[in-house]
Amino acid sequence: xxxxxxxxxxxxxxxxxxQVLILNNIQxxxxxxxxxxxxxxxxxxxxxxxxxxxxxxxxxxxxxxVFNGTPGVHAGAxxxxxxxxxxxxxxxxxxxxxxxxxxxxxxxxxxxxFLKYTVIAVLIHHLFLFYAEAFSFGDFFxxxxxxxxxxxxxxxxxxxxxxxxxxx
Amino acid sequence: xxxxxRFLIRNYFLMLFLALEAFSLVLIVSFNNYQRVTFFNSSxxxxxxxxxxxxxxxxxxxxxxxxAHLAAENAFLHKQVQMLLRNQEKITINRPDTxxxxxxxxxxxxxxxxxxxxxxxxxxLNKGSRNGIRPDMGIINDQGVVGxxxxxxxNYSTGLSLLNKRLSIPAKITRSNYFGALVWDGEHSxxxxxxxxxxxxxxxxxxxxxxxxxxxxxxxxxxxxxxKTFDVESGTNFYNIKVELSTNFRTLKYVxxxxxxxxxxxxxxxxxxxxx
Numbered sequence: 098x099x100x101x102x103x104x105x106x107x108x109x110x111x112x113x114x115x116q117v118l119i120l121n122n123i124q125x126x127x128x129x130x131x132x133x134x135x136x137x138x139x140x141x142x143x144x145x146x147x148x149x150x151x152x153x154x155x156x157x158x159x160x161x162x163v164f165n166g167t168p169g170v171h172a173g174a175x176x177x178x179x180x181x182x183x184x185x186x187x188x189x190x191x192x193x194x195x196x197x198x199x200x201x202x203x204x205x206x207x208x209x210x211f212l213k214y215t216v217i218a219v220l221i222h223h224l225f226l227f228y229a230e231a232f233s234f235g236d237f238f239x240x241x242x243x244x245x246x247x248x249x250x251x252x253x254x255x256x257x258x259x260x261x262x263x264x265x
Numbered sequence: 266x267x268x269x270x271r272f273l274i275r276n277y278f279l280m281l282f283l284a285l286e287a288f289s290l291v292l293i294v295s296f297n298n299y300q301r302v303t304f305f306n307s308s309x310x311x312x313x314x315x316x317x318x319x320x321x322x323x324x325x326x327x328x329x330x331x332x333a334h335l336a337a338e339n340a341f342l343h344k345q346v347q348m349l350l351r352n353q354e355k356i357t358i359n360r361p362d363t364x365x366x367x368x369x370x371x372x373x374x375x376x377x378x379x380x381x382x383x384x385x386x387x388x389x390l391n392k393g394s395r396n397g398i399r400p401d402m403g404i405i406n407d408q409g410v411v412g413x414x415x416x417x418x419x420n421y422s423t424g425l426s427l428l429n430k431r432l433s434i435p436a437k438i439t440r441s442n443y444f445g446a447l448v449w450d451g452e453h454s455x456x457x458x459x460x461x462x463x464x465x466x467x468x469x470x471x472x473x474x475x476x477x478x479x480x481x482x483x484x485x486x487x488x489x490x491x492x493k494t495f496d497v498e499s500g501t502n503f504y505n506i507k508v509e510l511s512t513n514f515r516t517l518k519y520v521x522x523x524x525x526x527x528x529x530x531x532x533x534x535x536x537x538x539x540x541x
Contacts, residue, residue: 118319121380130382147278155285162292164312166387166423169292176289180282229293231384236451 101142101200109157112137117164120254128243131250132171134161135222136258138178139214143186144198154179167230174226178218189214203259215255223248313377313421316389320377324518331518338407369484370524372396374404379426381454381514386426388412392522393420401482403523409488409511410434410476411520422522427489428454428514436489436508437477441466444477447489447508454514456493459506464497466504474508481528 116134123129138154158175162168186195189210203211227244273280324331374396378389392398394417404411404424413432414424425432428449436459437444445461459474472492478485493509525531 114315117315121382123382148281151278151281151285155289158289164315168295169289173286173289173293176282176285180278180286 105137105141105153108140109137109153113157113160113164116161121165128246129250130243130247131254132161132223132226132247133251133254133258135175135178135218135251136255138175138182139218139255140200140202141182142198143190143195143201147183150182151176151179154182170226170229173229174222177225178222181221182218185214185217188217202262203256211259212252212256215252219248219251219255223251313389313391313418316378317391317421320375320391327516327518330516334407334518341407368525368527370397370526372398372522372524373519374398374422374522375519376517377421379514379517381426381428384451385431386428386514388424388426388517388520390414390422390424390520390522391420393418393422395419397524398422398522399524401528402525403483403487404520405483405487405523406512406517406520408513409490410483411512411514411517413482414522426514427457427510427512434483434489435477435479436474438462438466438468438492439473439475439486440469441472444479445506447474450507455510457490457508457510459492459508460503462504462506463502464504468492468495468504468506470494481525481531483523484525 112134116132120131120133123131134157137157138150141150141153154175155172158172159169161171165171186201190201190206194205199205201211201214206214223244227240227247231240372392374390374392376388377391378387380386388404388411390398390404398414398417400414400417402414404414410427412424412426412429413434414422416423427434427447430449430451432449434447435444436447438459443462443466445459447457447459449457462468470492474489474492476483476485476487476489488511490508490510490512493507495504495506497503498505
């Protein structure tokens with residue numbers, strides 16, 4: 098973890114900037130709001146200490162919140178994702194891989210498991226996010242539609258980015 | 266006591282999660298309202314700077330469009346100047362009263378961040394309290410109403426976009442002069458609902474909707490849009506009016522902030538009526 102600190106720091110900044118400057122400006126009738134910055138939480142090493150996992154999850158969430166002007170909305174969603182990540186990781190990979198502590202990326206997990214990992218994580222994170230953002234269950238179905246469509250786009254972008262970065 | 270301590274240590278992951286989640290929920294519940302805490306909006310200087318840097322870069326892609334837009338506005342203003350000059354020649358007796366300051370003052374500003382895809386959209390401008398911007402000033406451009414300033418820092422300010430369900434603007438239909446409240450419908454970046462128009466009024470598709478001036482924020486008669494569709498909801502006495510907004514929120518770049526110099530005086534006077 099320590100030797101990768103620089104790498105993760107760059108990834109943190111890059112993902113936050115891509116999120117707030119580019120992805121937040123995608124405008125297709127307000128339905129598509131992909132949130133791809135959670136890739137940072139997904140890619141933290143398997144054997145990361147619990148407090149670091151939650152701490153980093155909170156940090157990236159609150160950073161996006163500050164840019165979006167939505168106090169607590171993203172932070173709540175990322176902390177929930179950070180809390181559930183060990184369970185999701187156990188679901189998609191073997192004990193040896195987790196204990197080796199590698200980065201849970203496409204190459205390590207394989208396509209099927211990485212897809213499963215991404216889908217579960219995005220669905221959990223976005224569910225909290227969209228309902229916390231709407232701040233009511235009033236427009237339940239409208240919010241649900243935005244949730245599903247945005248989730249699909251987030252998953253596609255996360256998978257696509259993995260193919261670009263870890264081609265071999 | 267020691268066993269409690271041991272329990273906390275053993276379950277620190279769960280405890281830390283609950284603490285952080287609770288903190289987030291407190292933030293959501295306490296600050297997710299109309300007036301947001303200053304730290305959490307882009308009028309805070311760090312965030313403002315990042316958005317402004319990116320906005321400089323982003324500008325190059327829309328230079329042509331912006332130029333065309335400014336040229337069109339220039340032409341329009343030239344035409345108005347000509348008309349005013351011609352009128353002025355006719356009225357020479359009426360000398361301007363220098364004691365009377367103009368009621369509305371305009372400050373040009375540039376949008377450095379703007380969203381249209383959320384349920385509650387906000388705008389960040391590159392002018393702040395140093396340029397005389399204060400909360401509750403209106404934001405307009407040559408196309409129409411844009412929003413209202415809510416938070417101001419030294420160099421930046423943020424405001425509610427008209428595309429924010431928490432903003433309601435007093436509006437009137439020019440043909441009948443009846444007034445209602447304009448609120449965004451939360452669906453499209455180019456349409457809003459005009460509420461509280463009683464159904465005994467004649468309404469036509471294409472009627473112009475403008476600000477009524479009752480809010481003391483906008484001058485009277487700033488264009489908001491035109492009526493797109495209307496119907497009467499059964500069981501109510503009011504129309505359901507959809508207004509097509511004249512401002513294109515997706516290409517906004519330059520705006521003007523309107524200050525009503527008489528606002529505090531008006532509010533003070535009006536509060537005398539409600540006070541004992």
